[in-house]
Amino acid sequence: MYTTAAALAVQTHAAARPIDHACRRAHVYSRRHVQTLHVQLQERSYPILIGPGLLARASSFAQLTAGAVLIVSNTTVAPLYLPALAGTLAGAQGGRRVIPVVLPDGEIHKTLANAARVIDVLVANRLARDCAVVALGGGVIGDLAGFAAACYQRGVAFVQVPTTLLAQVDSSVGGKTGVNHVGGKNLIGAFHQPCLVVADTDTLATLPPRELRAGLAEVIKHGLLGDAVLFAWLEQNMEALLAREPQALAHVIRRSCEIKAAIVGRDEREQGERALLNLGHTFGHAIESATGYRTWLHGEAVGAGLVMAAALSHEAGLLPAADAQRVARLVARAGLPARAADVSAAAALEHMRIDKKIRDGQLRLILLRAVGEAFLTADYPPSALQRTLQAHCA
Amino acid sequence: MYTTAAALAVQTHAAARPIDHACRRAHVYSRRHVQTLHVQLQERSYPILIGPGLLARASSFAQLTAGAVLIVSNTTVAPLYLPALAGTLAGAQGGRRVIPVVLPDGEIHKTLANAARVIDVLVANRLARDCAVVALGGGVIGDLAGFAAACYQRGVAFVQVPTTLLAQVDSSVGGKTGVNHVGGKNLIGAFHQPCLVVADTDTLATLPPRELRAGLAEVIKHGLLGDAVLFAWLEQNMEALLAREPQALAHVIRRSCEIKAAIVGRDEREQGERALLNLGHTFGHAIESATGYRTWLHGEAVGAGLVMAAALSHEAGLLPAADAQRVARLVARAGLPARAADVSAAAALEHMRIDKKIRDGQLRLILLRAVGEAFLTADYPPSALQRTLQAHCA
Secondary structure, three states, X not given: OOOOHHHHHHHHHHHOHHHHOOOOOOOEEOOOOEEEXXXXXXXXXXXXXXXXXXXXXXXXXXXXXXXXXXXXXXOOOHHHHHHHHHHXXXXXXXXXXXXXXXXXXXXXXXXXXXXXXXXXXXXXXXXXXXXXXXXXXXXXXXXHHHHHHHHEOOOOEEEEEEOOHHHHHHHOOOOEEEEEEOOEEEEEEEEOOOOEEEEEHHHHHHOOHHHHHHHHHHHHHHHHHHOHHHHHHHHHHHHHHHOOOHHHXXXXXXXXXXXXHHHHHHOOOOOOHHHHHHOOHXXXXXXXXXXXXXXXXXXXXXXXXXHHHHHHHHHOOOOOHHHHHHHHHHHHHOOOOOOEOOOOHHHHHHHHHOOOOEEOOEEOEEEEEEOOEEEEEOOOOHHHHHHHHHHHEO | OOOOHHHHHHHHHHHOHXXXXXXXXXXXEXXXXXXXXXXXXXXXXXXXXXXXXXXXXXXXHOOOOOOEXXXXXXXXXXXXXXXXXXXXXXXXXXXXXXXXXXXXXXXXXXXXXXXXHXXXXXXXXXXXXXXXXXXXXXXXXXXXXXXXXHHEOOOOEEEEEEOOHHHHHHHOOOOEEEEEEOOEEXXXXXXXXXXXXXXXXXXXXXXXXXXXXXXXXXXXXXXXXXXXHHHHHHHHHHHHHHOOOHHHHHHHHHHHHHHHHHHHHHOOOOOOHHHHXXXXXXXXHHHHHHOOOOOOOHHHHHHHHHHHHHHHHHXXXXXXXXXXXXXXXXXXXXXXXXXXXXXXXXXXXXXXXXXXXXXXXXXXXXXXXXXXEEEEEOOOXXXXXXXXXXXXXX
């Protein structure tokens, strides 16, 4: 039960004029519902393909000219999709060299040591600068493989084949790559844009429910930071998403990629506007870091982080209580935690301090003026942050 | 005994018109001979200061706004210059936080593990994205510290304070950073431009003779690849350089930075022309790699590599024998080895194959058409490469 696709198109286009200029749909294969968006970054521009069955279709990778590819995946995803993708990339005549690297699954394995392991395989196989690294998996694999691609020979081609909702709506787009440090998340990384993103929506069929919900946190974030129409659509259609209705999922993937691609196209290196995409993330990273990346999925921590960002915005007198409640309600309906019961407020604050967004010693946060309107600020009462953490942490 | 500075200026400017457009001297402090060049890279442009006494002068770092700096140095250079530099950077009132990291000295320590160690110190001290990493040392320290700066929080400000001739004429300019892999040199790295280069020529007084000679290899390279006038000047003034006459050293530092800055300004990411700066380096890297980075200094390997590149150019029928002999003679006069007696021809070839310049399986090399004219090509007889290696290796 969700609004029809035609109605959606009208809604989102009406609301999204400032965003759409940076995206254009080159092809719409009506039969198989493949959509193509473009991230516009001059010589680093690239297409995002969204649709079913893309993994197994040679045409998805037609633009890839690399003579050899390294596929980086994990022990969960590889058994499901690596053989098909490797076959597609090898080509009908098996003309392309395809080398797999399978890492253990989980955020705890997003380490410099594992990025170095990927580079070791690139070196051991003598892959030259004209090779490509292909990430097959969720955000962890995409971030880690992208960082290895950024560093190997000072940068080789990189392709994202995201297989989780979170990666399809967020992490595979925009070129942020990196690994975690024991002192904080993504403290080691690079900006390295992919040359192609292939989001095969069929892969969501095998996604565990918890991972699906984690991905929805980033979709809620996209609505909250810049598209009130998307946020309202989510309030109407959350059940369709949780039931994995294909059209509903395709809609939020496309809309999320459009929003993110537009922002990245205007501010690739996070000099300004791009920081808005961190809404909820400073809280979320602190939760993940304080719990050693072991118990919370990234998207779950972002879900709680969105609730905290809205609560702080209200505490600071910026956001009406009703809007903060809308956020908490939608996050709850997505089946995401709204509190961090296993992290003390003091520990959360401590971990927030190492966050990359500190400048001149002052912690800058993305706060909300309304649903659909976020901004970066260090101008909030420290006591409001304290109260927010005390209310949402242990 | 070398040509006077005035004559030089005429000579080099007459020869260097295509290069000079990308450099401009903003200030010439006649009293203390400080020269300022500019690397023109749009928003990533930066000045290179060259002159005596710069380390200890606050004005050298006037443009640095970072609230905290990490100085990366090694056990050889730190005792000589770290206290002075730390004092300068801390400021008269000690208002800026300055944290030192001292690594062991030598190419063998240019590893991912040591880059990670630098990042560990950045994290442990909670340095935020607005910090700066300052490299105090030669090429190894500059490359490693630059790579750490590139990766920490996806890139923080980076300042080069080169203390060797090689670093002052070459490696501190241009933004190539990286560390070695057991499988090859600089296989892990990033393009990350410094925001400032401070080349204090007084530091060359403490440079061991062997390091001075190693630096001259890169100066010879700059003449050979694009400035026949510089090459001829070196043939006339090699003794003055070996005797460390300040004006002679200042001349080759400035001219080398001009040549390199101009090329980098036109081709930052080595899509084309910048590859010329690798003249002699594919041979040189193979020598270093085959000997485990233990016995050869980088500049020594480049010296032998220049001789080999010239010899191959002659073997391939591209360069007159007399020009190849000029190269061998000048390298010898600089006190640099012209042969790799401790590397077999087979091992050298094997190590050349992992070089970053392979494309479509064909090893591309920088060869010479004349002194002052280099070009990138894969179009040479493999047998000529074999003969060259057999003549110059064990």
